[in-house]
Amino acid sequence: MSKQFLFDGRPVPFEDGQTILQAARAAGHYIPHLCWHPDFPPHGSCKLCIVKVGGRHVSSCAMPAKEGMEVESNTPEINGERRALLQMLFVEGNHFCPSCEKSGNCQLQALAYDLEMVGERFAHFFPDRPVDASHPDVLLDFNRCIFCELCVRASRDVDGKQVFALTERGIHKYLVVNAESGRLGDTDFAASDRAADICPVGVILHKRVGFARPIGSRTYDIQPIHEVDMKERT
Amino acid sequence: MRSHEISSSQIADVVNRHHRLPDRLLQILIELQEPSGWLPPATLTALADALGVSRAHVEGVAGFYSFLHTEPVGRYRLLFSDNIIEHQLGSRELMAALCSKLWVEPHKPSEDGLVSVSTTSCIGMGDQGPAMLANGRPVLRLSHQRINQIAELVRQQVPVSEWPEAFFHVDNNIHRRDAMLQLDLAPGAALQAALALGRAEWMRQMQLSNLRGRGGAGFTTAVKWMACADAPGADKVVVCNADEGEPGTFKDRVLLTTLADAVFEGMTLAAWAVGARQGLLYLRGEYRYLRPTLEAVLARRRSAGLLGRQILGKAGFDFDIEIHLGAGAYVCGEETALLESLEGKRGTPRIRPPFPVTRGYLGRPTVVNNVETLAKTCLIALEGGAAFAATGTAQSTGTKLLSISGDCARPGIYEYPFGVAIERVLEDCGASDTQAVQVGGAAGIMLASYEFHRRIAFEDVPTAGAFMVFDSSRDLFEVARNFVAFFAHESCGFCTPCRVGTSLLLKAMNKLADGHGAKTDLADIEWIDRLLKNASHCGLGSAAPNPVMDTLLKFRPAYERRLRSLDFAPAFNLDDALAAARRASGRDDAAAHFSADHAPR
Ligand SMILES: Cc1cc2nc3c(=O)[nH]c(=O)nc-3n(C[C@H](O)[C@H](O)[C@H](O)COP(=O)(O)O)c2cc1C
Ligand code: SF4
Ligand code: SF4
Ligand code: FES
Numbered sequence: 001m002s003k004q005f006l007f008d009g010r011p012v013p014f015e016d017g018q019t020i021l022q023a024a025r026a027a028g029h030y031i032p033h034l035c036w037h038p039d040f041p042p043h044g045s046c047k048l049c050i051v052k053v054g055g056r057h058v059s060s061c062a063m064p065a066k067e068g069m070e071v072e073s074n075t076p077e078i079n080g081e082r083r084a085l086l087q088m089l090f091v092e093g094n095h096f097c098p099s100c101e102k103s104g105n106c107q108l109q110a111l112a113y114d115l116e117m118v119g120e121r122f123a124h125f126f127p128d129r130p131v132d133a134s135h136p137d138v139l140l141d142f143n144r145c146i147f148c149e150l151c152v153r154a155s156r157d158v159d160g161k162q163v164f165a166l167t168e169r170g171i172h173k174y175l176v177v178n179a180e181s182g183r184l185g186d187t188d189f190a191a192s193d194r195a196a197d198i199c200p201v202g203v204i205l206h207k208r209v210g211f212a213r214p215i216g217s218r219t220y221d222i223q224p225i226h227e228v229d230m231k232e233r234t
Numbered sequence: 235m236r237s238h239e240i241s242s243s244q245i246a247d248v249v250n251r252h253h254r255l256p257d258r259l260l261q262i263l264i265e266l267q268e269p270s271g272w273l274p275p276a277t278l279t280a281l282a283d284a285l286g287v288s289r290a291h292v293e294g295v296a297g298f299y300s301f302l303h304t305e306p307v308g309r310y311r312l313l314f315s316d317n318i319i320e321h322q323l324g325s326r327e328l329m330a331a332l333c334s335k336l337w338v339e340p341h342k343p344s345e346d347g348l349v350s351v352s353t354t355s356c357i358g359m360g361d362q363g364p365a366m367l368a369n370g371r372p373v374l375r376l377s378h379q380r381i382n383q384i385a386e387l388v389r390q391q392v393p394v395s396e397w398p399e400a401f402f403h404v405d406n407n408i409h410r411r412d413a414m415l416q417l418d419l420a421p422g423a424a425l426q427a428a429l430a431l432g433r434a435e436w437m438r439q440m441q442l443s444n445l446r447g448r449g450g451a452g453f454t455t456a457v458k459w460m461a462c463a464d465a466p467g468a469d470k471v472v473v474c475n476a477d478e479g480e481p482g483t484f485k486d487r488v489l490l491t492t493l494a495d496a497v498f499e500g501m502t503l504a505a506w507a508v509g510a511r512q513g514l515l516y517l518r519g520e521y522r523y524l525r526p527t528l529e530a531v532l533a534r535r536r537s538a539g540l541l542g543r544q545i546l547g548k549a550g551f552d553f554d555i556e557i558h559l560g561a562g563a564y565v566c567g568e569e570t571a572l573l574e575s576l577e578g579k580r581g582t583p584r585i586r587p588p589f590p591v592t593r594g595y596l597g598r599p600t601v602v603n604n605v606e607t608l609a610k611t612c613l614i615a616l617e618g619g620a621a622f623a624a625t626g627t628a629q630s631t632g633t634k635l636l637s638i639s640g641d642c643a644r645p646g647i648y649e650y651p652f653g654v655a656i657e658r659v660l661e662d663c664g665a666s667d668t669q670a671v672q673v674g675g676a677a678g679i680m681l682a683s684y685e686f687h688r689r690i691a692f693e694d695v696p697t698a699g700a701f702m703v704f705d706s707s708r709d710l711f712e713v714a715r716n717f718v719a720f721f722a723h724e725s726c727g728f729c730t731p732c733r734v735g736t737s738l739l740l741k742a743m744n745k746l747a748d749g750h751g752a753k754t755d756l757a758d759i760e761w762i763d764r765l766l767k768n769a770s771h772c773g774l775g776s777a778a779p780n781p782v783m784d785t786l787l788k789f790r791p792a793y794e795r796r797l798r799s800l801d802f803a804p805a806f807n808l809d810d811a812l813a814a815a816r817r818a819s820g821r822d823d824a825a826a827h828f829s830a831d832h833a834p835r
Contacts, residue, residue: 044585045729047769057768062585084765088734122738122758147727162288166580166727167297169563171737173727176297178290180279 005069012065020060020071021049025233030226031073032082032111034089034200035148036061038233040157043149046089048082048111083115091122092171094129094143101210102202104218108146109201110225129174134185137207144201145175151204155195163189175203240266240277249284256287257596259295259578263302264519264559271311271369272303298580298726300354300562301370301519308343308350310388313367317356317481318716319639319702325364328381329353335385349388355564355720356481357520360639360702361407361646369394371523373401402523406488407646410662412633413613413625414493414606415649421495422540424615428503429548431615437463437507442619444631445611449475449567449604450674450698450773452630455611458601461591463508465599470510472501472553473576473595473602477518477560477567480675481720482700485635486605488647490517490524493609494531498555500608502540503615504601505553513555514595516572519562528557564724568772569602571726582728583772606635606699626652630691638663640703648701650690657686659701667705670789675700676717677777680710680784711792714781715743721778732775735766739782746796753797760786 002013007024014023019042021031034046042062051060052072060073072078089108097103129142147166155163163184167176179186190196196204215221219228248265252258262281267273273296282289296302314320314329333340333351343350357372359365364376371394373384380401387397408415428436440456447453462470474497478486489497501513517525532555535541545551558576560566566575570584573595594600610632614622623631630652636659639645643664650659660668671681673690674697681688681695688695704713722736739762745751763779770776786793 042585044771047730047771050769059585059771064587081765081769084761085730085769088730088738088765091738092734122734123741125737146730147733162290165288165290165294167294168727169298169580170722170725170727171733173733176290176293178288180275180289 003065003067005065005067005071007071008074012071014065016064018065020051020053020058020063020065020069023065024060024071024073025230028230029073030230031060032115032226033061034107034111034146035150037150037198040150040153043153046146046148047085050078050081050085052078079115082111083117084121086112086115086117087119087121089146090117090120091124092127093145094126100144100202101205102144103215104213104221106144106202106220107200107225108144110220110228113220114225125171132177132182132184134183135187135189136185137191138184138189138196139205139207140175140177140184141203141205142175143203145203146201147173147175148200150198150200151175151195154198155189155193158194161188161193161195163187163193163195240270240274240280242280244269245277245280245284249281254285255578256285257576257578259285259287259292260299260561260575261558261578263292263296263299264561267302271307271309272305275304278304295578295580298563299519299560302561306343306347308338308348310349310394311367311369312349312351312384312388313354313357314352315355315357315359315363315365315367316353316716316720317360317363317639318713319360319482320356320363320365321712321716322640322708323364325376328364328376328378331378332381332385335382336388348391354520354562355479355724356483358478358484358487358518359404360482360484360637362405363639367520368397368401370519371402372404372520373397374404404487404491404523405646406492407644408488408492408649409638409644409646410648410650412649412651414489414610414633414635415647417493417496417613419493419496419499419612419616421499421535421538422546424496424499424612425502425506425540425546428506428615429546429551433506436503436615439614439619440507440611443614443622444619444629445607445614445622446630446692447604448606448610448634448698450480450677450696452692452696455603455607458591458603459504459507461589462510462599462601465592467599468509469512469598470505470508471595471598471600472504472508472510472513473569473572473590473600474501474513474515474555474605474608475567475569475572475602476515476521476605477564477572478521478605479518479564479567479724480677480698480700481717482637482639482672482675482702483698484637484639485647485699487521487524489605489609489635490521490528494528495535496609496612497605498531498535499540500603500611501555502545502553503611504603504608506545506551508599508601510601511552511554512595513553514576515555515557516560516566516576517557518560518567522559525557525559532557563726564720565726565772565774568774571772572602573600580726582726583774604698627689627691627693629693634690634697635699636690636697636701637699638701638703641665641668641705641708642703652691653689655687655689656681656695659690660686660703663703665703665705668703669706669708670704670710670713672702672704672713672781673697673700675702676720677773677780680713680781680788682788709792710785710789711743711746711796714785715740715747717781718743718778721774725774725778729769729771729775731765731769732771732778735762735770735775736778738762739766739779743782746793749796749798751793751797756786756793756797 132140566581571581727733
């Protein structure tokens with residue numbers, strides 16, 4: 001008999017070392033996530049994956065599964081909190097979805113639809129974040145960064161380059177690239193890097209392909225993220 | 235402009251002194267900044283090359299810490315401690331006076347690059363404030379007279395090292411002593427006793443003592459030590475957490491000043507218990523002035539055979555201690571952020587598990603303990619666990635040092651057995667007409683007068699040591715707002731709820747303070763509080779709403795009397811929106827403001 005825990009009342013088997021999110025996914029249960037990616041170790045920053053275990057909130061992407069745990073995930077309470085976290089991410093940056101190239105392929109936007117986020121509730125920060133168009137093949141629009149550090153991790157751990165890092169802290173935190181000029185064009189970044197295709201939102205964008213597929217017929221326009229995500233799982 | 239060059243040979247010197255180790259990055263940055271006060275872009279580039287790490291990484295680390303500057307600052311950097319107690323003693327008026335005397339705007343270097351005047355989070359001098367850091371050195375007991383003198387010294391360009399000694403005199407202000415502060419430790423005596431017991435029996439005495447951590451969380455020290463002792467891996471580490479960043483706390487400063495031997499001996503006792511060879515003391519940047527004396531104590535202990543190889547002649551007992559400096563980041567007191575910082579990185583709290591006892595500093599099993607916790611282990615070694623457990627309460631054994639500040643006759647350090655009632659403490663420190671006490675600092679709990687019978691103990695009112703007294707003249711909304719500003723400033727920014735939530739909370743509190751609040755803002759505040767509490771990655775975010783939740787619960791009228799109307803909520807503040815235009819036009823007169831009376835209703 002393999003070990004198991006209860007996920008929203010249903011038994012989920014797991015192996016030692018698996019996190020709640022991994023085991024739940026393997027069993028066909030979707031948990032929202034933004035900073036977690038199947039190819040990378042958990043990061044634990046976005047908190048979209050929060051679940052309740054024995055009355056306590058934990059990050060399911062990082063918390064090892066344990067025998068007999070009772071996990072609550074798809075409940076009005078947790079989804080309400082997830083929605084509020086999305087609202088926080090929206091007001092923190094500058095997200096004008098109708099004019100964003102990533103619209104329809106953006107996980108933040110897709111999750112907002114999925115979790116029925118209708119308004120942004122909180123006051124906007126309207127940060128001043130200039131765009132970096134210095135690279136011949138890739139554009140950086142920092143306005144949409146959610147600080148998931150997937151680009152940081154992909155560049156460091158897969159591409160072996162360390163093109164990206166975060167600096168400052170708190171609400172003033174921002175993404176920098178590996179050049180004294182601060183320009184992506186002065187780094188060794190290449191459009192073929194893993195980091196070029198990892199951003200869940202619309203910061204790292206390939207030039208000249210922007211609207212190849214029209215808005216309205218893109219990934220999450222056709223199918224909700226909780227289905228797409230489960231289909232892609234390996 | 236002055237020349238800011240830091241030569242490549244200077245960089246090479248510092249880097250070589252740190253054995254070209256990338257995990258020394260923070261210590262290297264602190265040293266490189268020393269001569270000119272900031273780190274020019276070319277320095278970061280050259281340093282990255284010298285260490286073989288990416289420049290982006292170096293920039294990321296330099297940008298994280300408040301005391302590292304990647305933009306020019308004044309040659310005199312005067313930072314007022316932003317603690318609420320010091321506000322109440324007039325620190326903001328003093329800062330305004332200094333700015334006007336020096337013709338500078340706050341938070342901006344003067345145009346000639348001579349001076350910058352700004353604020354910094356509590357510097358651990360709440361019992362002798364208002365205080366500031368002048369180029370990193372604490373200047374105490376600020377008064378208008380002292381501010382005039384400082385303005386003159388700056389204008390005359392007298393180096394800070396030549397300012398009057400009296401400015402820098404730090405008092406210990408010990409008003410009540412118990413076992414810890416009465417200790418007159420002959421260096422090595424506690425260690426001798428524990429070595430005589432043998433490792434297993436020493437651990438047993440620690441268990442008997444039931445000592446719990448004095449850094450806040452109250453985890454049982456023996457359990458932590460045993461987990462580390464049992465963890466696989468030979469190169470174990472003992473870390474002393476001397477980051478003491480909680481606003482209103484200063485007892486670790488006094489322990490490091492008066493009982494440094496006991497602190498280092500406690501670290502050595504921990505090393506003996508768990509089998510560690512390396513010790514690190516993480517000293518907050520604000521306490522940097524203590525470093526020379528601490529280094530001298532370490533040197534003396536080395537020559538006395540209390541550190542180094544074969545301590546007290548015991549074969550195989552090798553242990554030494556090194557001091558690392560922090561650089562202005564409260565979150566680095568959180569033990570996993572502290573480890574990241576010790577490894578030279580941004581102070582971002584790690585995912586737990588794994589816990590430091592199994593994977594800590596550089597992945598090695600690590601014990602992290604507070605200064606006071608470690609000093610107390612000397613008492614256990616000298617008198618035995620049972621004797622230690624005889625004071626205090628069953629669940630909270632021994633004594634606790636309180637850092638008392640605020641509205642009382644005798645602020646300072648008071649040591650009590652655990653279990654002491656709040657009212658007794660208030661009486662002893664000469665507090666009268668007390669409206670509220672904030673126990674445990676900004677992250678702690680606010681007690682109203684009907685709770686003053688409660689006791690200081692892990693099972694009742696737990697505390698890392700701060701005890702801030704507010705009399706009936708104080709506005710507790712402003713106290714909460716100050717704490718929220720502190721958390722927003724100190725959030726590391728790693729996780730969504732705290733990075734965004736603390737700033738949203740501050741916005742909401744500011745809106746109320748400006749008289750633009752409505753009832754729905756209170757609902758928003760409560761909703762943000764809940765997200766912070768539930769979803770934050772570390773204790774900073776989950777404690778950030780405490781002051782607001784407590785004051786809303788116990789002192790709600792302080793909020794409600796600020797509401798402009800009970801249901802109308804202007805989401806967009808017209809007057810704020812004009813701020814940029816006012817700055818651009820250099821105007822701040824009444825006509826340049828959108829008065830609330832004209833606002834649409
Ligand atoms: C935001 C934050 C700041 C902290 N700051 C300190 C500190 O300055 N000093 C300290 O000893 N513990 C601090 N702690 C607690 C430490 O994480 C840790 O629990 C403690 O150092 C363990 O030592 P102890 O068991 O001896 O108390 C802090 C915790 C958090 C969440
Ligand atoms: S640029 Fe994209 S991948 Fe990188 S941290 Fe920001 S949101 Fe994440
Ligand atoms: S709670 Fe705050 S301080 Fe802690 S990890 Fe999250 S952002 Fe950083
Ligand atoms: S997916 Fe778990 S915290 Fe981001």
